[in-house]
Amino acid sequence: MAQTEAERSRDKASLAEINPCSACAVRTLTVCSALEPEELRRLADITQTQRIESGHTVFGEGEPADALFNVTSGTVKLYKLLPDGRRQITGFLGAGDFVGLALNETYAYTAETVTATALCRFPRRKIEGLLDEFPRMQRRLFSLANNELAAAQDQMLLLGRKTAKEKICSFLLLLSQRAGRRGHSENPIFVPMSRADIADYLGLTTETVSRTITQLKTSGVISLMEGNKVRLCDLDGIYDIAEGC
Amino acid sequence: MAQTEAERSRDKASLAEINPCSACAVRTLTVCSALEPEELRRLADITQTQRIESGHTVFGEGEPADALFNVTSGTVKLYKLLPDGRRQITGFLGAGDFVGLALNETYAYTAETVTATALCRFPRRKIEGLLDEFPRMQRRLFSLANNELAAAQDQMLLLGRKTAKEKICSFLLLLSQRAGRRGHSENPIFVPMSRADIADYLGLTTETVSRTITQLKTSGVISLMEGNKVRLCDLDGIYDIAEGC
């Protein structure tokens, strides 16, 4: 029995060694879903895995774009800076998300870890070769790019036209929906990012984020819990606020 | 002589009839560049051309996404609305631009003409078939989606972190660069959109757009000309303002 388990464990480990991608926990979420075993094997051949502590840079804006990444755990933020230091976070990425779309010669933004993060790293040249070889992969990546684009358009509406309260509620709903998609808790949601990060994502200041959260807390639609968790007490109310109803 | 010209004209017309795409003036700008004659012919087979007057809707947010479009002349705006009517324009498209990226079941935004516009219409099912058949086309479309994504990220930085003056200057530079790419005048630039459209693109009000333009005019960095043209008198100055220097 103990032996069986040890064997099973060894088999899994050796399988992972031969093809870590086939044992990947987030495969269904990402570009790697819908790949055939052969494609997956080829992808595994070019994949390097990487662990990064929180608060570290994965790559910087303007650096040569040598690689793409897939987040397998943790949270990463992407941001652009103005010369005087004003910052706009263009997205938070979690397990299954792809980093490096907008494949250009240089990275158009900085990627920095919000929590400890595990990544798969794909050298760019090699993955471009695979894309030519496997249209299915390209198709999948194109589809991801389209989703990103739709999300970016939603974010433009938020940044250009929503009030602080609407922005915060939209943000909480986004986190909730994404947690659901990953099989995590949708309702007490885990919010790993700082007020400053939230502010730079929503086009606000930390003070306004803090005040608005206090206001939502006071009016009873959310409550703050231990460990950076937020309970969405009145989901319908939050939804109405987010949409400006 | 007159005969020769008539002949030439007739030949061109008949060529266009056989394969309008190969005679297309904006082909080099768009997804249709880098296609082989065979691919171009197949694309032409599924293409319908369409002319729309200014101020008309090409498609509406939420409608089934039956087709993609390529703008061949004129300007189109894409926008999303909040329930109370607040509007965010997510992009202005011109000759060579592709409409309908973010290929989902329904359109995520409304597309409306700003000026009289000519479009190529590609039924969605048919173009999806072509994409499977011709990886080159898919590659090209993927690359366009990536450019859009990079532009969307720039726009998020603008909406979230730039002042009204910086927004207007960024917008003028964007128009200038795009005009240049299309072989139009980069310096007295043609600005076909209304103040309200500019406002909804930049996350401002018409009044603020108007005031800011007046201010730029008064300080001598731009001047307004006949026919909705704007001269960028101090290009370096405009660039510095746009980047917040």
Added chain:
DNA sequence: CGATATCTTGAGGAATCTCAATACTAGTGG
């Protein structure tokens, strides 16, 4: 040339920002 829409300008107000002080939290070392 009149009607209508668009643009500009003004005055006052509101949302959000800035600056500043205080409270909280988590990690560190005694």
Added chain:
DNA sequence: CCACTAGTATTGAGATTCCTCAAGATATCG
């Protein structure tokens, strides 16, 4: 285990940008 520190979050007061409302000027179109 507690005190200390550094970072982060909250709260307050005042300033500022931009918005709202309103009126007048200009442009557009039949």
